[in-house]
Amino acid sequence: MGLLTILKKNKLKEKEIRLLMLGLDNAGKTTILKKINGEDISTISPTLGFNIKTMELDGYKLNIWDVGGQKSIRSYWRNYFEQTDGLIWVIDSADRKDRFELCKKELQSLLKEERIAGASLLIFANKQDLPSALSKEQIQEFLELDSIESCHWNIQSCSAYTGENLVKGMKWITNDIRSRIFLLD
Amino acid sequence: MISQAESGPKKVRTAKRLFMKNKSPGNSTKELQNQFQKMSIQKNNENNSDNITPEYVCSLKAPTTRFLCPLTKNKYIQFKGFKIRDVETGEIFYNVHDPTDPENFDTFMQGIDDSFRTLHYQFSKNYLKSKHIGTTVEFATCPEAIPNFRMIERHYFKNKLIKSFDFSFGFCIPNSRNTWENVYEVPKMSQSMIKEMIENPELTCSDSFYFIDDKLFMHNKAFFTFK
Numbered sequence: 456m457g458l459l460t461i462l463k464k465n466k467l468k469e470k471e472i473r474l475l476m477l478g479l480d481n482a483g484k485t486t487i488l489k490k491i492n493g494e495d496i497s498t499i500s501p502t503l504g505f506n507i508k509t510m511e512l513d514g515y516k517l518n519i520w521d522v523g524g525q526k527s528i529r530s531y532w533r534n535y536f537e538q539t540d541g542l543i544w545v546i547d548s549a550d551r552k553d554r555f556e557l558c559k560k561e562l563q564s565l566l567k568e569e570r571i572a573g574a575s576l577l578i579f580a581n582k583q584d585l586p587s588a589l590s591k592e593q594i595q596e597f598l599e600l601d602s603i604e605s606c607h608w609n610i611q612s613c614s615a616y617t618g619e620n621l622v623k624g625m626k627w628i629t630n631d632i633r634s635r636i637f638l639l640d
Numbered sequence: 641m642i643s644q645a646e647s648g649p650k651k652v653r654t655a656k657r658l659f660m661k662n663k664s665p666g667n668s669t670k671e672l673q674n675q676f677q678k679m680s681i682q683k684n685n686e687n688n689s690d691n692i693t694p695e696y697v698c699s700l701k702a703p704t705t706r707f708l709c710p711l712t713k714n715k716y717i718q719f720k721g722f723k724i725r726d727v728e729t730g731e732i733f734y735n736v737h738d739p740t741d742p743e744n745f746d747t748f749m750q751g752i753d754d755s756f757r758t759l760h761y762q763f764s765k766n767y768l769k770s771k772h773i774g775t776t777v778e779f780a781t782c783p784e785a786i787p788n789f790r791m792i793e794r795h796y797f798k799n800k801l802i803k804s805f806d807f808s809f810g811f812c813i814p815n816s817r818n819t820w821e822n823v824y825e826v827p828k829m830s831q832s833m834i835k836e837m838i839e840n841p842e843l844t845c846s847d848s849f850y851f852i853d854d855k856l857f858m859h860n861k862a863f864f865t866f867k
Contacts, residue, residue: 492774492821493730504781504816509807511824523813534811 471516472632473538475574477565478545479558480524483581486615487545488521491625496615501525505535517629519543529561536570541628545579548588548612559598566605575631576608577624584614607631689713692856697792697849698806702799704847707859711749711757714858716786717850718742720817721778724763726770727823733763742780759862760842768826768834768866776821786812790851797837797844803827841865 476484485506489496492508502523510517522528522535544562547554565571578600580591591612595601600608609631611624689709697708721737742748767773789809795802805822812818829837837844842863850858 492823493727502817504813504818505809506818507809507820509820509822509824511822513825523816528813531811531813534813537810 470514471518472540472629474517474519474541474543474628475535475539475571476519476521476543476545477532478524478579479547479550479554479561480526482524482545482547482550483579483615484521484524484545487543487579487581487613487621488519490615490618491621503528532565533568533570536568539571539574540632541575541577542571543577543579543624543628545581546594547582548580548591548594549582549585555597562598566603572605573635574606575628575635576603576606577628578608578610579621579624580610580612581615583612583619584616607635689856692849694790694792694806694849694851694854697794697847697856698804700794700847701801703794703796703845703861704859707754707757707861708849709856709859711752711754713856714749714850715745716782716852716857717779717789717812718745718748719777719779721776721819723774723776723821724767725774725776726766727772727774728770729766731764731766731770733767734761737778745782757858757860759860760865761862762865762867765838765866768829768837770826772823773826774821774823776819778817778819781812781814781816781818783814785814786852788851788853790854791848792851793846793848795844795846797833798840802829838866 476488478484480501485499485502486496488506488508489499502521503525504523506521508517508519508521520535522532542565544565546558550558566576578594578598580589580594582588589597591610595610600610609624609627611620611627613620613624615621692708720739720742722734723732723737724734725732789812791805791807791809793805795804803824805824807820807822809818809820842865844864844866846862846864848858848860848862849856
């Protein structure tokens with residue numbers, strides 16, 4: 456129910472919000488999506504397509520698109536950029552060094568995309584429950600997030616496994632989208 | 641094949657239809673009849689199913705009296721799961737899931753009749769008391785990319801529209817497996833209406849229309865009973 460509460464408090468001017476959740480395979484995108492919806496996360500298999508959640512409340516709609524992160528699927532990501540209000544980039548904070556390099560490369564090329572350039576960017580530094588996880592400060596430095604000027608961004612450490620900080624991150628991105636939409640008026 | 645969680649055997653049999661075909665062997669007369677029926681339905685509908693637009697189905701005020709497109713139009717998607725839950729209480733009203741690979745998309749619709757796309761659901765009364773329902777569909781897609789996939793669903797009670805859904809999936813990745821959960825507020829219904837719905841099995845029903853690039857390629861019907 457976490458998400459419905461956010462939506463309730465976020466009487467958005469825009470009737471429909473679209474969030475796109477991307478990241479390398481095994482980052483935990485689907486687990487995040489299920490956890491914030493109070494669903495069972497014990498049996499999650501790799502996403503070979505997309506998982507969408509639509510939440511409708513008082514005529515307001517929040518759509519979250521979780522698209523698979525496997526190499527063969529990444530080339531299709533661009534088909535989901537259109538009308539994205541917020542991008543959620545999910546990272547396995549306990550991943551290998553070479554995967555972090557790849558993660559940085561993929562994120563940087565995403566940020567060059569015109570169609571998502573204006574979207575709010577939330578980075579989930581996931582799997583903080585693992586002892587080998589890098590801190591959000593370490594990840595922020597490695598990904599050179601401070602050099603991002605094209606959009607509002609925020610990095611949030613979290614654990615999809617325990618649920619820690621997931622709602623906090625979602626609140627930030629929906630609030631940021633709302634404030635941007637108001638600024639446009 | 642079909643894994644089943646917290647739903648009675650009768651319910652499973654009904655939605656199983658969308659995953660598996662029950663070809664009855666040896667009954668050649670019946671088979672021929674079915675084929676003939678299928679051909680005539682195709683003939684009747686094929687001429688005009690290309691004219692069925694999203695705007696048209698959104699303007700419908702009552703359930704259709706027939707299917708608006710032939711079964712064989714669907715060479716694009718195969719359903720692999722359905723789940724209906726109460727988001728607040730966690731109660732699962734319905735759950736079927738088929739983890740197997742999809743069948744050949746060019747041929748999987750051959751030899752089946754309209755019972756395949758007519759579903760009968762039986763839910764507990766609690767369903768009518770829920771405030772927020774989450775419905776999940778899972779589907780596999782054909783080896784070609786699907787450009788612009790859209791679903792429109794119209795729910796009726798006694799020929800009166802009570803809820804409608806219109807969702808654009810957009811692009812679907814070739815050979816993909818996808819899910820969509822729609823969490824929505826159940827429309828407010830009076831006690832007398834709820835009572836009527838319980839007392840009148842199958843008068844609650846729905847039409848589901850599926851479009852690619854605004855062209856209808858699939859139409860399913862469902863009937864609901866509350867116990």
